[in-house]
Amino acid sequence: MISFILRRILYTVPIMLGVSLVCFALVHISPGDPLVSILPPDASVELQQQMMAIYGFDRSYPEQFLRWLGRAVQGDLGNSIATGRPVASEVFNAVGNTLILAVTATIIGFTLGGLFGFVAGYFRDSWIDKLATAISVIGVSVPHYWLGMVMVIIFSVELRWLPATGAGPGGSSQWIWDWEHMQYLILPAITMSVIPMGIVARTVRALVADILQQEFVSGLRAKGLLDRGVLAHVIKNAAPTALAVMGLQLGYLLGGSILIETVFSWPGTGFLLGQAIFQRDLPLLQGTILVLAMFFVILNLLVDVAQTSLDPRLQRG
Amino acid sequence: MRNTLYRSSAIALMTAMLAAGPVWAEKTLTIGMTAADIPRTSGQPDQGFEGNRFTGIPMYDALTHWDLSSETEPSGIVPGLATAWAVNPDDTTKWTFTLREGVTFHDGSPFNAEAVVWNVQKVMDEAAPHFAPDQVGATKSRMPTLVSARAIDDLTVELTTTQPDSFLPLNMTMLLMASPTHWQSLYDAVDAAVTDPKERAAAAWSAFAFDPSGTGPFEGDLFVPRERFEMVKNENYWDPARTPTIDRVVLVPLPDSNARTAALLSGQVDWIEAPAPDAIPRIQAEGNVIYSNPQPHVWPWQLSFHEGSPWLDKRVRHAANLCVNREELQVLLGGYMGIPKGSVEPGHPWWGNPSFDIRYDPDAARALMTEAGFSTDNPVKVKVQTSASGSGQMQPVTMNEYVQQSLADCFFDVELDVLEWNTVFTNWRKGAADESARGAHAINVSFATMDPFFAMVRFVSTETFPPVSNNWGLFGNDEFDALIADARTSFADADRDAALARLHTRIVEEAPFVWIAHDVGPRAMSSKVGNVTQPKNWFIDIAPMTIEE
Numbered sequence: 001m002i003s004f005i006l007r008r009i010l011y012t013v014p015i016m017l018g019v020s021l022v023c024f025a026l027v028h029i030s031p032g033d034p035l036v037s038i039l040p041p042d043a044s045v046e047l048q049q050q051m052m053a054i055y056g057f058d059r060s061y062p063e064q065f066l067r068w069l070g071r072a073v074q075g076d077l078g079n080s081i082a083t084g085r086p087v088a089s090e091v092f093n094a095v096g097n098t099l100i101l102a103v104t105a106t107i108i109g110f111t112l113g114g115l116f117g118f119v120a121g122y123f124r125d126s127w128i129d130k131l132a133t134a135i136s137v138i139g140v141s142v143p144h145y146w147l148g149m150v151m152v153i154i155f156s157v158e159l160r161w162l163p164a165t166g167a168g169p170g171g172s173s174q175w176i177w178d179w180e181h182m183q184y185l186i187l188p189a190i191t192m193s194v195i196p197m198g199i200v201a202r203t204v205r206a207l208v209a210d211i212l213q214q215e216f217v218s219g220l221r222a223k224g225l226l227d228r229g230v231l232a233h234v235i236k237n238a239a240p241t242a243l244a245v246m247g248l249q250l251g252y253l254l255g256g257s258i259l260i261e262t263v264f265s266w267p268g269t270g271f272l273l274g275q276a277i278f279q280r281d282l283p284l285l286q287g288t289i290l291v292l293a294m295f296f297v298i299l300n301l302l303v304d305v306a307q308t309s310l311d312p313r314l315q316r317g
Numbered sequence: 318m319r320n321t322l323y324r325s326s327a328i329a330l331m332t333a334m335l336a337a338g339p340v341w342a343e344k345t346l347t348i349g350m351t352a353a354d355i356p357r358t359s360g361q362p363d364q365g366f367e368g369n370r371f372t373g374i375p376m377y378d379a380l381t382h383w384d385l386s387s388e389t390e391p392s393g394i395v396p397g398l399a400t401a402w403a404v405n406p407d408d409t410t411k412w413t414f415t416l417r418e419g420v421t422f423h424d425g426s427p428f429n430a431e432a433v434v435w436n437v438q439k440v441m442d443e444a445a446p447h448f449a450p451d452q453v454g455a456t457k458s459r460m461p462t463l464v465s466a467r468a469i470d471d472l473t474v475e476l477t478t479t480q481p482d483s484f485l486p487l488n489m490t491m492l493l494m495a496s497p498t499h500w501q502s503l504y505d506a507v508d509a510a511v512t513d514p515k516e517r518a519a520a521a522w523s524a525f526a527f528d529p530s531g532t533g534p535f536e537g538d539l540f541v542p543r544e545r546f547e548m549v550k551n552e553n554y555w556d557p558a559r560t561p562t563i564d565r566v567v568l569v570p571l572p573d574s575n576a577r578t579a580a581l582l583s584g585q586v587d588w589i590e591a592p593a594p595d596a597i598p599r600i601q602a603e604g605n606v607i608y609s610n611p612q613p614h615v616w617p618w619q620l621s622f623h624e625g626s627p628w629l630d631k632r633v634r635h636a637a638n639l640c641v642n643r644e645e646l647q648v649l650l651g652g653y654m655g656i657p658k659g660s661v662e663p664g665h666p667w668w669g670n671p672s673f674d675i676r677y678d679p680d681a682a683r684a685l686m687t688e689a690g691f692s693t694d695n696p697v698k699v700k701v702q703t704s705a706s707g708s709g710q711m712q713p714v715t716m717n718e719y720v721q722q723s724l725a726d727c728f729f730d731v732e733l734d735v736l737e738w739n740t741v742f743t744n745w746r747k748g749a750a751d752e753s754a755r756g757a758h759a760i761n762v763s764f765a766t767m768d769p770f771f772a773m774v775r776f777v778s779t780e781t782f783p784p785v786s787n788n789w790g791l792f793g794n795d796e797f798d799a800l801i802a803d804a805r806t807s808f809a810d811a812d813r814d815a816a817l818a819r820l821h822t823r824i825v826e827e828a829p830f831v832w833i834a835h836d837v838g839p840r841a842m843s844s845k846v847g848n849v850t851q852p853k854n855w856f857i858d859i860a861p862m863t864i865e866e
Binding site: 039081094165167172265271272274275 | 353453458570571572
């Protein structure tokens with residue numbers, strides 16, 4: 001097991017290098033001026049060249065990449081062109097805010113998704129199955145930014161029960177887990193949980209329904225095992241696949257959602273990424289993409305390890 | 318005994334009240350901006366004019382100010398931190414500014430000539446220890462001829478330009494004065510481990526952004542990047558007429574128009590910029606007030622004079638200007654659009670008296686087109702580059718499709734080339750002859766007309782051909798260069814305005830643009846906000862406003 005984990009960690013090194021190269025290349029090959037966020041359109045050529053030299057954009061791409069990578073491995077992602085603030089602190093603040101949102105959405109989405117899926121699979125073709133399936137299909141199909149706007153109209157504008165935007169009365173830097181702050185979290189977290197809830201519910205339903213058809217379940221029942229015991233075996237067999245799906249969904253959630261975070265002005269990674277794109281803030285864009293990609297790589301590593309510990313046969317693969 | 322008891326109780330109560338301090342509800346004004354981030358707070362804001370509007374002029378003063386006190390008259394300039402200015406008659410590249418006495422920065426240090434020199438150096442002098450490269454872009458192009466400053470005495474400063482330039486006092490509205498003393502204290506406090514002077518300077522500016530110090534009517538108080546910025550009133554402001562009554566102003570970036578509207582309707586903010594147009598009736602129905610006024614802004618098609626362009630024929634240019642039904646377009650935009658008569662409007666000091674009247678007259682337009690050899694069977698093909706969105710672009714796709722349809726009545730076959738905003742913005746500097754134009758005969762990029770260089774000079778001078786500046790269409794000749802030189806060297810305000818009026822007259826007559834719309838800058842405010850003056854300007858003065866508790 002330990003050698004498996006070490007091997008998997010070793011695999012991540014070339015993946016991370018490749019990811020950083022792709023990040024850099026994607027950002028630089030897109031059209032537009034990297035200094036558009038700080039240079040007005042009527043800036044003279046002389047001023048443009050002066051600024052390109054100050055920010056190092058006059059160097060060759062390989063040199064720019066190596067300098068950026070060299071600093072990145074030391075934890076320095078450079079400074080944002082638009083704000084002048086260090087990218088690392090911008091990204092990690094945003095990651096912290098997205099974590100608050102993603103973890104809350106995960107708890108809601110995975111709990112409801114697992115419950116709906118399990119019940120639907122266990123009572124396959126019954127009205128309970130149809131109801132749970134309908135809810136999960138709606139969850140997957142409804143555009144979440146639209147749902148967010150509708151919830152804002154109902155709960156913020158009409159009823160005035162919950163705030164429409166923001167991450168607390170004094171901003172996210174003063175976040176604490178009390179009602180005054182948590183009320184800002186409710187609408188975005190519910191909106192964000194809807195898609196993973198639907199996907200997890202559909203996956204778990206298919207798995208449970210499939211496992212219940214298998215011969216070993218009939219065997220367990222023939223041996224006189226009670227429903228509770230059978231269920232434990234069903235859960236254990238469904239877990240690796242469900243876990244892989246949940247891992248991917250968690251990865252997506254941790255990446256933030258540009259749409260949801262923009263609708264609710266939640267200062268997470270999606271919001272940050274959106275701003276970096278619209279401002280063409282290359283250091284911020286590179287840094288954010290890199291950190292999010294690393295999240296995926298690390299999360300996949302953790303899921304692989306968790307899956308393998310649940311199903312040792314995977315080690316052989 | 319009883320009296321002693323009463324007296325003791327009264328003294329105890331008074332002591333407790335004094336210890337607790339005065340109790341009052343803070344008057345707070347919360348504003349939802351369209352910007353996605355807090356504009357820079359260190360003196361030269363980014364995020365376009367919204368930055369100057371909210372983190373610039375509330376916290377900082379310039380040598381000259383825009384007069385924002387009238388809703389009906391075009392904004393002129395008035396004394397700010399300078400009480401008087403004059404060009405040197407013997408050397409017209411030198412200007413003397415007399416500074417206001419007794420002004421202090423928020424940190425208590427005095428404002429004087431050395432502070433002006435320091436603030437010019439921050440964006441002009443790369444060798445200065447406090448040179449701030451990230452503030453250069455937003456500043457230097459706004460004062461293209463300024464090169465240096467020199468203190469003559471404590472309250473007199475001399476500014477030098479590269480060429481005689483009568484526009485300088487207008488340009489100086491954009492150089493905001495930050496406190497050198499406060500910056501130096503932050504520089505000295507940077508970690509000793511940081512030894513590179515440039516890195517120390519960058520760290521000091523970064524700290525300055527969190528703890529700014531200007532001379533304006535509001536002082537920075539709390540900065541949460543990308544979320545909120547709070548300012549409190551400066552009770553010692555030098556201008557009693559602009560000393561705020563509002564205790565605290567909170568700025569919140571809300572880039573999504575629906576989110577801004579929801580924030581206003583739910584009572585989270587008191588004021589939003591650019592409400593969603595279709596939500597305006599609902600916003601008004603809730604008792605909020607919509608303020609709007611034509612801004613110094615033009616939403617045009619800038620025409621190409623490159624070889625082969627159909628716009629080389631003046632009759633075609635005039636026909637296009639006569640064929641756009643702007644009143645109907647105004648209805649399409651819910652009324653929130655100004656109808657242009659040129660780059661500036663009649664009544665403006667730079668208006669002049671053009672012989673060509675921009676109006677809707679499709680018969681006259683068709684007659685001109687027929688004369689130019691075009692007809693229903695032989696329409697002129699024009700390609701226009703525009704964006705799907707963008708700062709100041711209003712609703713570019715809807716508006717361009719309307720213009721396309723409108724011009725079809727006058728034998729124009731218009732093809733729209735819709736690109737991403739930053740790409741169009743970058744192409745604007747490359748010109749109609751560049752391959753980035755993709756064969757376009759016109760480009761649709763809106764622009765501000767606050768000062769003469771931005772409003773006119775950069776579009777009609779042979780010295781501003783791409784890639785130097787924004788004369789995308791390569792329009793210009795000796796006549797226009799002479800008119801510009803005349804305006805730049807007319808130093809009395811009336812003479813300068815008269816020269817600019819002659820320039821504007823000829824621009825309208827030659828029509829290097831199809832003038833389509835002015836933005837009216839709609840903003841929605843709660844009825845609690847009072848004493849609001851929406852000037853004919855990109856800026857608005859928060860200082861005199863009031864808010865009910």
